[in-house]
Amino acid sequence: xxxxxxxxxxxxxxxxxxxxxxxxxxxxxxxxxxxxxxxxxxxxxxxxxxxxxxxxxxxxxxxxxxxxxxxxxxxxxxxxxxxxxxxxxxxxxxxxxxxxxxxxxxxxxxxxxxxxxxxxxxxxxxxxxxxxxxxxxxxxxxxxxxxxxxxxxxxxxxxxxxxxxxxxxxxxxxxxxxxxxxxxxxxxxxx
Numbered sequence: 001x002x003x004x005x006x007x008x009x010x011x012x013x014x015x016x017x018x019x020x021x022x023x024x025x026x027x028x029x030x031x032x033x034x035x036x037x038x039x040x041x042x043x044x045x046x047x048x049x050x051x052x053x054x055x056x057x058x059x060x061x062x063x064x065x066x067x068x069x070x071x072x073x074x075x076x077x078x079x080x081x082x083x084x085x086x087x088x089x090x091x092x093x094x095x096x097x098x099x100x101x102x103x104x105x106x107x108x109x110x111x112x113x114x115x116x117x118x119x120x121x122x123x124x125x126x127x128x129x130x131x132x133x134x135x136x137x138x139x140x141x142x143x144x145x146x147x148x149x150x151x152x153x154x155x156x157x158x159x160x161x162x163x164x165x166x167x168x169x170x171x172x173x174x175x176x177x178x179x180x181x182x183x184x185x186x187x188x189x190x191x
Contacts, residue, residue, distance in 0.1 A: 002094065002095050002096030002097070002142060003052075003053055003094045003095075003096045004051065004052040004053065004096050004097050004098075004099075004117050005052060005053045005055060005093035005094050005096060005097070005098045005099070006046060006052045006053065006054055006055065006098075006099050006100075006101070006113055007055045007056075007057055007089050007090070007093065007098065007099070007100040007101070008042065008043070008046070008054075008055070008056050008057070008072075008100075008101055008102070008103050009057055009058075009077065009085075009086075009089070009100065009101070009102055009103060010039060010056050010057075010058045010059075010063075010103040011035075011058060011059055011060070011063065011103070012058060012059075012060070012063035012065075012066040013032060013035050013036035013039055013066070014032065015028050015029060015032040016028060016032075017060065018031065018032055018035040019031040019032070019034070019035050019104070019182070019183075021183050021184050022034065022035075022182060022183065022184055022185060022187075022188075024184075025184055025185035025186075026185050026188075034182070034188070035103070035104065038103070038104060038105075038106055038182070039103045042103060042105070042108055043056075043068075043069055043072060044069070045108065045109060045110060046108070046110055046113060047069065047070075047071055047072055048110070049110045051110070051114065051117075052099075052113065052117065053073070053093075053094065054071050054072045054073065055072065055073050055074075055075065055093070056068050056072045056073070056074050056075075057075050057076070057077050057085075057089045057092075058074060058075075058076065058077060059076065059077040061076060063076070064076070075092075077089070081154070082149075082152075082154050083147075083149025083150065083152055083154070084149070086100055086138065086149060087147055087149055090138070090139075090140050095142050096142060097117055097120040097121075097139060097140070097141050097142060098139060098140055099113060099116045099117060099120075099126070099137060099138070099139035100137070100138050100139065101113075101128070101136060101137045102136060102181055104181045104182045104183070105136050105179055105180070105181050105182075106180070106182060106188075106189045107179070107189070108136075108179065112128070112137075112176060112177060112179070113137075115176050115177070116128065116137055116139050116174075116176045117139070119139075119174030119175070119176065120139050120140070120141045120174070121141075122172070122174070123141065123172040123173055123174035124140070124141050124143055124144040124167075124171050124172045124173065125138070125139065125140050125141070125144055125148070125167065125171065125172075125173050125174070126138070126139040126173070126174040126175065126176060127139075127160060127163070127164075127173065127174075127175055127176070128175070128176035128177065128178070128179060129160055129175060129178045130160075130178065130179060130180060130181050131178060131180050132157060132180075132181075132183070132187075133156065133157030133158060133159060133160055133161070134155070134156075134157075134159040134160055134181070135159065135160045135163070136179050136180075136181045137176055137179075138163075144171070146166075146167065146168060146171070147166070148163050148164070148165075148166030148167045149163060149166060150166055151165070151166060152166070155183075
């Protein structure tokens with residue numbers, strides 16, 4: 001079986017660089033604390049398994065100086081809009097199935113990722129929808145070579161719908177569980 005690759009898009013968790021919409025609601029210091037804690041928890045949870053290669057693709061450029069934990073391998077995000085950066089990340093992985101997630105998904109567990117990889121055994125792509133109309137996960141099988149990210153209204157309720165419309169007819173698409181990512185204070189889990 002080809003090696004599975006999990007990619008997390010992240011930012012160096014420094015004040016003023018992360019969660020700008022959340023910071024407007026709760027303040028920059030609180031948003032940074034939340035992001036730092038959530039990122040550390042996510043990296044620990046998902047990095048403990050040996051079922052996939054672990055990669056962090058981060059921004060901005062000085063993110064290389066952040067002490068990213070093992071077994072996570074670091075590289076920089078490519079230039080371009082979100083779709084261009086995601087496509088380049090998904091294509092940069094090994095020849096096996098690749099799953100990409102964000103770094104702002106509270107409660108994510110290894111089983112969520114395993115389910116997405118299992119869906120890629122019988123599908124060309126997989127998505128984890130989010131409640132706001134976007135998606136928290138996207139994955140491609142090595143069979144899929146298209147680009148569904150060209151006409152997407154990012155950060156809107158149409159992001160998933162637009163992305164799905166970018167696939168050619170006949171493309172097999174699977175879905176993982178719906179989860180919530182955190183963009184604003186109303187998205188924060190109840191304490």
